[in-house]
Amino acid sequence: MRRQLAVILTVLLTVSAIGPAVAGAGAAAQESHPQCEYPLTMTDATGEDVTIEDEPESVVTLYPGDAQLAYSIGAEDTVVGMPVGQYTESLDAGDRTDISGDDGATPVAEEIIGLNPDVVLAANVALYNEDLLEQLEDAGITVVVLDTATSLEDVRENVRVTGQVTGECDGAEATIRWMDERLEIYEDALENESAPLAYYDGGENGNTHGTETFQHEVMTTAGLTNLAAEEGQTGWVRLNSEVVVDANPEWIVYPDRTESPPSAGALEGTTAVSEGNVVAVDDNAMSQPGPNVVYAIETIVEEVHPDVYDDIEGDLEDVDEEYGDDGNESDDGSESDEDDESAIPGFGATAALVALLAAAGVVARRR
Template sequence: MRRQLTVILTVLLTVSAIGPAAAGAGTGTGAAVQDSEAQCEYPLTMTDATGENVTIEDEPESVVTLYPGDAQLAYSIGAEDKVVGMPVGQYTESLEAGDRTDITEDDGVTPVAEEIINLNPDVVLAANVALYNQDLLERLEDAGITVVVLDTATSLDDVRENVRVTGQVTGECESAEETVQWMNERLEIYEDALANESAPLAYYDGGESGDTHGMETFQHDVMTAAGLENLAASVGESGWVELNSEVVVNEDPEWIVYPDSDRWDAPPSTADFDGVTAIREDNVVAVDDNAMSQPGPDVVYAIETIIEAVHPDVYGEIEGDLEAVDEEYRDGGNESDDGSESEEDGESSIPGFGVAAALVALLAATGVAARRR
């Protein structure tokens, strides 16, 4: 039998089992700023996911990103120079933390109030899962630290809005909008190329307990944008759920997608899916865990990885277009005073194409992130 996970269990699964998915868990009690033309004008007042008005008096000079997905958001829009504290660990290993303070426990996920308070940042950017740590939020408030809690990202549109709000919070609105435009161009290429392609049924195997995602998750949007039919959604599930292996076997997915991590090198539920078409035909694709589970710009690379594996002919046709989009934004705004382009800037300044995204792109290009077994 299938059963809907409770919100608390979802949070625990995504934090302790998946880690970076924490940014996509939980349910917001309020609405963050929803403004597609967000401006960085201070003082800035917004209503965040707590339902309360938050005011940022001046453009922040120091920022703490509370969870791994928050760090990805800040880095993706070029705000990393303002980040003084962040989670440091496997979920942010590609972000080059440098000498930034690790504000978490040894797990690289759980924030430590004392570390944040000692940094005395101008603002803290927090994923929605922070709502389940009221003690932390109260301690930061008592210390006079401004915290902006992002809404839950239940779609790719929400991911884009997270990018824009991060731009407002960090004073990088223009770069945030460029990042959104870069995402949009890539997503449009995917959509156009897959318009006449069939969408094979696919199951996202998120762990040994059968956790997967249905409708109203940005991961569902990632699957459908990559030209797949999401099995959990097809049987009527929403949010993060536990799906009994019997349901998966009965639905007989043609593909299985799973997070590529140190915990497994094959779909974790393979033993339960004997005879399923995806296993029988070796139609499995590993997607970078952080790109798939953190609601930031790197989701476009998760989509690309799936397309490359499931629709290789389509990918061959659009690969050059994707590279052209990346080149366009990589070159944009990187000229020095004498009109020449800095090699260093040219490597890393593309919106959404920081170190983390570059690593994901490299893995996709070399076939490392999409392994078929």
Template sequence: MTRTLLRVAVALLVVMAGAVGAVAPGAATGDASGQELQCEFPATFEDAGGEDVQIDEQPDEIVTLNPSAAQTMWEIGAEDRVTGVSQYAMYLDGAEERTDITDEEGGTSVEQVIDLEPDLVLAPNTIPEDTVDQLRTEGDLTVYHFESATSIDDVREKTELIGQLVGECEGAEDTVAWMDDELEEVADRIEGEEPTIYFEFFETTAGQDTFQDDVLSTAGGENVAAAAGIEGWGQMSQEQLAEQNPDWLLIIEGHELPSGEGVEQSTALQEDNVVEVTEEHMQQPAPRVVYAVSEINEQLYAESDENGVADEEVDDETTGDDTAADDEEPDAIPGFGIAAALAALLSVVALRRR
């Protein structure tokens, strides 16, 4: 296998990447329901593989093998304890000062991670069990192996879990509270019939049971891929697109608009209804997903907002009330055949960054 194909194969694994795990019975617990988190050590956590991960004391040096875990560490205020990150997390402020633990093929360099001698390794579900076993046996390292994330609720749980794993419960709780506040503002803007939206990424789309589908739904849109019965990541035919006739198109910044008769004849393209989002916000199941949700929501419901402002002004003129002009705006928010198979592989090249 060539180096390029191997990299694509590695990338394919990351489509299911995420970072949600379970805490072992009797260990530190906490979830997005508002239960107080526990950051006392020693503590035992059960990971996705059913392994009991024992953490004797708060870890001071931590390696993250995927960017969503790294992003979460940054968001909860624990970035100063991260000593190693993958190359796909280099967009984070100061990440270039950490050791890049990516090997030449785009995977994880076991030797590099072991050399760092971290107190804890945060590993995505896409990291092979063999790699996790190597880190545990050859490096005698403490590794937590995460489950996949398919919803924003999973992101909340992952954030709180990582907070407990690294002893940053307050930062995790604050981050989840911030997410909830911002998403509440999003929910307040949703009204009327939800616009339909089509998200294409390297000629594939996210259907049912994907993280991206939940992002679209939370933003107040109806994902046409899910409505068409597509499960996971797949492809929509031009006939399906013509039938669904999406109101909006969503693309990752820097990517070209999708093509084809179904797209070209859609309401979205005819009315130039296109939303662009940052890849790290749309494709990584981590706290900054709220940026993508908000951006999509603001575009989908921009006309409703404008109508709302106009209505308020009319009401004020009628009643003589001038208080509306003094109202503050809401706070801004602070990732088949041969041709189809190839498209499916290409579609996950950027998803590797999760």
């Protein structure tokens, strides 16, 4: 989606990668194994205390990524409303109410209020839709706004807090164990491997990520050296193509919403482009702080370190069989009926931009 205004891009990337400088919902769940005990009071990303009086029986997930989190921990039975569309198409929405607009991402207050849910789970981008939050507050609806994630540990906290909000603490902890076991397999297998220099090509204007983003950790965990971080960049930034060409990355990673690296034409002088060393990763997995980050890592490892991947593929399958693809431990040790991505689709950068622009009242052109 081509941005009309550079500032909109900057705001969006700040929301998805850095977040507001306030105490987040993760601060209420620092213990290793939080219990779902109610009444529950936590400080969410608004900086205000939020109290959930009783275990929720009905939950609305405000954005696609929130639905992803709820489904990934086994809380889908409590979800009565969610965005239904291309960003949640791999979830079984069933007869749940579509609370989004025509774009499948922007929440509609009237739909949510009509459901009168016990609690609304909201991604951090909700902070840029103050009118919506005010309408829900005026209707007496409890809203918990998740903190942003700047690391894989923050991703774990998003999962953990979602468990507390939905009453699925055990499912959240099982999902975290599933993530951790997969991450340990990647890290152990790559310990003595070289880490080639790589550039994340996020699209127009040179969008890429430096340190203090979970995307940076995705790349380094997958056995790459992040070019933007090597250039001293922090958060999401726009990196001039000349800087990238001079650094000469061996690999380019890019979101699969495009058929090829968006900036390939400007990076023809690099080893990555000349040798065809490019990796397309699931856009939702790479842009949203949920359990699906493990699959983005797996995709990169498979392409960049194929021999390593051949050695660990069976181990990864064993973990999935133990927990089920959605991260919840299987009673019979068998694999879940759903495929990997059906449990955890995420909320990609495109959807986040749609939601942000709708909240800000700005019309943008498609990427």
